[in-house]
Structure formats: structure tokens, C-alpha cells
Amino acid sequence: MILGxxxxxxxxxxxxxxxxxxxxxxxxxxxxxxQTGSGYLVAVDRAGAGPGETVLILDEGNGARQVxxxxxxxxxxxxxxxxxxxxxxxxx
Amino acid sequence: MLLGKVxxxxxxxxxxxxxxxxxxxxxxxxxxxxxxxxxxxxxxxxTRMAGPGELVYYExxxxxxxxxxxxxxxxxxxxxxxxxxxxxxxWKGGPA
Numbered sequence: 739m740i741l742g743x744x745x746x747x748x749x750x751x752x753x754x755x756x757x758x759x760x761x762x763x764x765x766x767x768x769x770x771x772x773q774t775g776s777g778y779l780v781a782v783d784r785a786g787a788g789p790g791e792t793v794l795i796l797d798e799g800n801g802a803r804q805v806x807x808x809x810x811x812x813x814x815x816x817x818x819x820x821x822x823x824x825x826x827x828x829x830x
Numbered sequence: 831m832l833l834g835k836v837x838x839x840x841x842x843x844x845x846x847x848x849x850x851x852x853x854x855x856x857x858x859x860x861x862x863x864x865x866x867x868x869x870x871x872x873x874x875x876x877t878r879m880a881g882p883g884e885l886v887y888y889e890x891x892x893x894x895x896x897x898x899x900x901x902x903x904x905x906x907x908x909x910x911x912x913x914x915x916x917x918x919x920x921w922k923g924g925p926a
Contacts, residue, residue, distance in 0.1 A: 745862060746918030748887065753911025754876050754897050762887075764833075764918055766862060778862035780831040780887050789917075799893050812876070812889055812897040812910060815831060 741768040741821065742795050744787050748780055756811040763787060763817065765795060770826075781815035782806070794819035831887045831910060833860040833923065836880050840872050848903045853878055855909065857888060864916075864923020874898060874905040877912060885913040885925040 742765035750762065760782045767777035779797070784805055787793045795817055796802055802816040803809065838856035845852075853875040861867040873888045876897035880886050886909045889897065894908035913925060 748916050749914040750911040751914055752877055752879050757911055776861060810896055812893045814893045
């Protein structure tokens, strides 16, 4: 899974039927130094995340389909959690 | 999924049998603020309704092959949907 920061909402009415009624968010990928780089993705929200929040993103098809209980949905990125805290141990 | 802007259409009659009738569009990938970034890719149009100038979101890899009916058609990029709007602080990508 990867860490990301929610940028904002994405609205779409004409889409693949699998995505009907699903909330989609634009999410920046967080680098190891905590900053956001140029990486981003559009993910389906399953944790009730909102703009500005740090989130946990499952970025793999099979897992995403399992979370969304679908056998053949074209889905890869799903927000599965909202992160409260990240501690990175300083190696000596 | 990533954001892209449709910049053209690709027509080919001599194709692998699984790809007959699949609309192909030329898509310019966009960065997170809507600026153009990277080389254009040819996407199969899963919605069959996107046209040049429209803002879309597309998926790559196996999930792209799963957007078409019957799924598992041999494509590596496919448009999943057309974007009506993006609410993001520094977004400049429209839709047009």
C-alpha cells in the first residue's frame, strides 16, 4: 500500500458502470520525506476521506476488487484508511 | 487511475481480432494540476462516448483490459470515464 494526501474530489457522470455512484478522489503520493512530489492518482474512496487528509491507498487490482466485492471491476486504487500518525524510526 | 485529455482519434482496420470495433483515442496524460505531462498514449475508450478535447480518467495494465465487454481484450490503457469536474486547489485542467 502507499501513502497519499487527498487533493480533492473528482465528479463524473459518464463512466464505466462499475464506477456509478462511487466517490472518487484525486490523491497526491507522499514521498518518504513526507513531502508530496509529482506523483498522484485517482482512487475510489472507501474510508470517508476528505481533502487535506493523509490516507492509506491500496494500489493493486486484485486487492481492490476484493475490497469492492467485484470479480471483474476495472479498479486498481482504493483508499482503505485515513492515517492518524506516521513515525519513521531514525536508523543510527 | 490517471487524468488525461483526449487530443485525437486513432482508426485502424487491420487489428487483432479482439480489438475489432474498439474505439481508440489519443490521450495526453495530465499532471495533478492539469498541465500536460508525458507522451500521449492510445487508450481504448471504455465509455465509447469520449471525444477530442474532453477530460478523462484512464487506467493501465490489467484493469484496462477489464473495462471492455467482453473483458480481457488485449489493451494496456483504457478510458474509464469522462470527468465533469475536479475540485482541487491548484487545478487548471478544466474541463474545457
